[in-house]
Amino acid sequence: MSADPTVLVIGGGATGTGIARDLALRGVDVTLVERGGLGSGTSGRSHGLLHSGARYAESDASGAAECLAESRTLREIAGACVRETGGLFVRLEGDDAAYFETKLAACEETGIETERLDGDAARDLVDGLSDAVVEAFRVPDGVVYPSRLVAANAADAAAHGADVHPHAPVEAIETGADGITAVDVGGSVDEHIEPTHVVNATGAWADRIAEMAGCTVGMAPSRGVMVSLEYDGLGPVLNRCRDPDDGDIVLPHEGEVVVGTTSVPVSTPETYETAEWEIERSIEECAAMLPAVAEAPERRTWWGVRPLYEPDEAAADRRGISRGFTILDHGDEGVSNLHSVVGGKLTTYREMAEVTADRVCERLGVAEPCRTAEEPLVGADDPSRLDALVEQYGGPNPTDAGVVGTDGG
Template sequence: MSDDPTVLVIGGGATGAGVARDLATRGVDATLVDRGGLGSGTSGRSHGLLHSGARYAEADAEGASECIEENKTLRDVAGACVRETGGLFVRLDGDDPDYFEEKIAACEAIGIETERLDGDAAREAVPGLADGVAEAFRVPDGVIYPSRLVAANAADAEQHGATVHPHAPVEDVTVRDGAVESVEVGGAVDATLEPEVVVNATGAWADSIAEMAGVEVGMAPSRGVMVSVEYDGAPPVLNRCRDPDDGDIVVPHDGEVVLGTTSVPVSDPDDYETEDWEVERSVEECAAMLPAVADAPTVRTWWGVRPLYAPDESGSNRRGISRGFTLLDHERDGAAGLYSVVGGKLTTYRQMAETTVNEICDRLGVDAACETATEPLAHADDPERLDELVEAYGGANPTDADVVGVRMSD
């Protein structure tokens, strides 16, 4: 490969693929590279929750508003990349009733649709829900299949002229005279590229790319476990209505539910320990909402690393770090042309991409509007084609291996 793209996007998760798609649909020449298969970082190692924003409503109204806006957008444009399930916030006997009231009031103030249920009505709506559920309220949570989502964005980008290269690790970034001069890419690319703009969309790994360019970002990653167990019912997403803690989310899949999660700081997103207590605690806590999962056979277990941005973070409790996103222009750091987009959530990937591409287009003098909030993703309504693309881009990831993997093996 020898052609230099106008923009090189590093990181083939949802955000990076979303940036490549947005650039391409605005007519900007873009190349997307990832060191592994697409979605193999945080995006594909999550619990796959399509957030309504309710989880953050009382603590981070802005972040919650972003979630509900993007929740609605993805339901419109992402087709078989998402699944309608609904969600339920449940208060157990002994959980703070004032917190429940604060949560539901915050949701309503933001515009997150809710429906209050007493304990009996909640158990009627969700067979198998614990006897200890005192009350609950519905929210429009759902499920994201990230392997499909990333593949659809990458395919859409390629349809509009972008180039996509999985298994192409960045090996070095050269900065000269206060600006990015070149990027050395190995693997499938094996070339030194000279783009006008470089986007660091590597999530929890953003520090390592920034370090190559001699700049700092300030990530504070934390690990979390997901445990998928057999479950014959079809519950909505279940959220424990209390301050965020271990084992407070149950996400439904076909014939399974994913239980999670923990939050343990890590210093290296590639090299961290995992502990049995994380699995045990997640199962135990989720079973307080849905008792049958306590003894359900485990299908698979995986850990993911949250791409939390907190340059001043020094504590061990990272649950309080904002899940909002930040776009860093490293011109201020002596590396003009380099941007890092950090933080955020899978649900808000498209908005993160739009914000990033708006900035890049301003820099390049490109006058083109974003279309990604209204134009359906490529092949969004063709799950078989999406799963073929997942395989072509590196294969299914742990979050949705039970959906994409099953289809690919048929």
Template sequence: MDVDSSPTVLVIGGGATGAGIARDLARRDVDVTLVDRNGLSSGTSGRSHGLLHSGARYAEADGPEAKECLEENRILRRIAGACIRETQGLFVQLADDDPAYFDVKRAACEDVGIPVEVVDGQAARDELPDLAADVERAMRVPDAVVLPSRLVAANAADARDHGAHIYPHAPVTSMDREDGRIASVALGGEVDETVRPDYVVNATGPHAGRIAAMAGLSVEMRPTRGVMVSVAYDGLEPVLNRCREPADGDIVVPHEGEAVLGTTSVPVDDPDDYERPDWEVERTVEECAAMLPPVADAERVRTWWGVRPLYEPDEASRGGRGISRGFHLLDHADDDDGVANCCSIVGGKLTTYRQMAAATADMVCDRLGVDAECTTPEERLPGATDPDRLDAFVREFDGQGPTDADVVGR
């Protein structure tokens, strides 16, 4: 395979953030190569429940993070076209849920600027008759659904169109350091070459610690697994969120003819090798059925697990589940055993991938002396108005994840 052996920037990790970084850098005329080991979207991005956050889920816990979600939600609605489904969202309060929590969330959303509309339980059931009888009230928010396979592939296609090299099956096998820099990176798979980049970006999600260790660096991760269960259910329009402290089985995401039920949060030692127990599936279905009873007996079409790329120091300081998922850009030039030409981007969420990419590209350009502005909030993704073209990108980059396998390429 014809490989650029001396790229200016090597981005490792072909999820949303990595593809977004490659797109951003390529649009700034930086020579960039993007590699992944199992096809784009094969990791966390392609194994989510597919919610495009409005920020409401995080509003009372972290107002600034919620505002960033809202801003990115609006940007993606403008630039991503058929990568997004405009569904809206509904936070529902059941009889056993604390009404004070609902009021705090509503007030926090209003403070952030998230549009909210509160309706009583009957009005919510008029909109969605299958809602549980004990839904007492609900709050409409601008959530949406994202099709991550399309989103990642479209970012990669735009990067390629601006000169980037994309290798979906090129796992990193080793790195060599010389004089406080990464001198070379060995790539296996379909590439089987050694490249010598000027700068290396580690965007490998829950695998960030393993990749960093190849360069003698330490990135402490606390990955957690979560299960998604897709059931046959037609006619669900808004995303359903249980309006309570985050817990197992508190979200239902509409697809075309299916509803995705999620999720759990269980620490794992190895993001490649972990248990997938039946109890997580059953608990998720049971809890989601408390909001939407028909899903309890609906045909189970697909089940998959994803692993969250949580950053250990952040999780330790914030206290774990339920706290906002911010991202962290680690400049390894600042480490005790520093590497001048490497950074890692960890944490975050799919909704804020573009912002994560922009922050990373800004830092990389600063280190390289590149004077160019980010244009990704304004430029529409290629194929945004053409689902068939988007799906062709997914095939091109072997980018099909389970989240949207029921929709993409149908």
């Protein structure tokens, strides 16, 4: 690897690999390092929803529009990294009818395609749907296989000249009068490197990297459980149409469904307690939509930590924190060659990467435009090749472990 890359990207999730790909396509000399296998942080421990934007339509119209646009882009460039399933928002007996109307109207105003259904029509669409469903509407949700998505971005970055290194933790950052002067990287790299610019794309771990450089971020991480259950035949994603709460989403995978999730504040994304009630509640609440999951055998359970950014109200109800993204320029803290990108969603990773790369290129004087929305990802239409790339970069993560490498998807 180059001892002095122009840009060092720290963090090998979807956003970090997306940034590395974007910069490499613009001709920038970039190195990416990740302390574990690629996607082993937040990206690969999600529920895997490809957002249509409907979940945020009434609370964050601009964020919903971003999800809609980016989900369409991913369907064009990401091939077998995503799967078209459609989605259904369902209202059960006792759920607020006014909320249903508000959500539906907000989706239509945002431009999200919808189709209203009564309870019987919804049950005709979804075998096993609860008799308690009184009405529903369809939206263009889908499923993301994050291990494939991250690996494809990394391979595309490498194909355009980037150095990509999983299992390469940052151990120390040195700063001087002009900002970061050197970064010590251990593991598979084990070198003292001197980048011109650094991007902190470590998600929920962004505080830790920023503190190494004498900077602050202000993350408010929140854990959530996901449970994979044996269940075959679910078509669309099921969303409970109510104020966000525990256990309000069921995602179809190959021969299984993923149910979740909870939202519990944690002080650190590295070590935190988990609780059995989170599993039980998620299954119970999702069974209100799809009763058979209550007795379905568990395949695996995992927790993920949301990279929520809320510097002023770290103790706030974290369900209410924006899922939008923020790019921090640490120049006002005396570190002019460091940007941190925080918040956001898996669906909008490419846009996050584009905006971050724009900022970095402006600082570096690089005029090349972004090309990531038009050019397909490496291996996108070849599931076997994608799965080989996943193995190369660290193996599948919990979200899609039941699909990647099994000829599924």
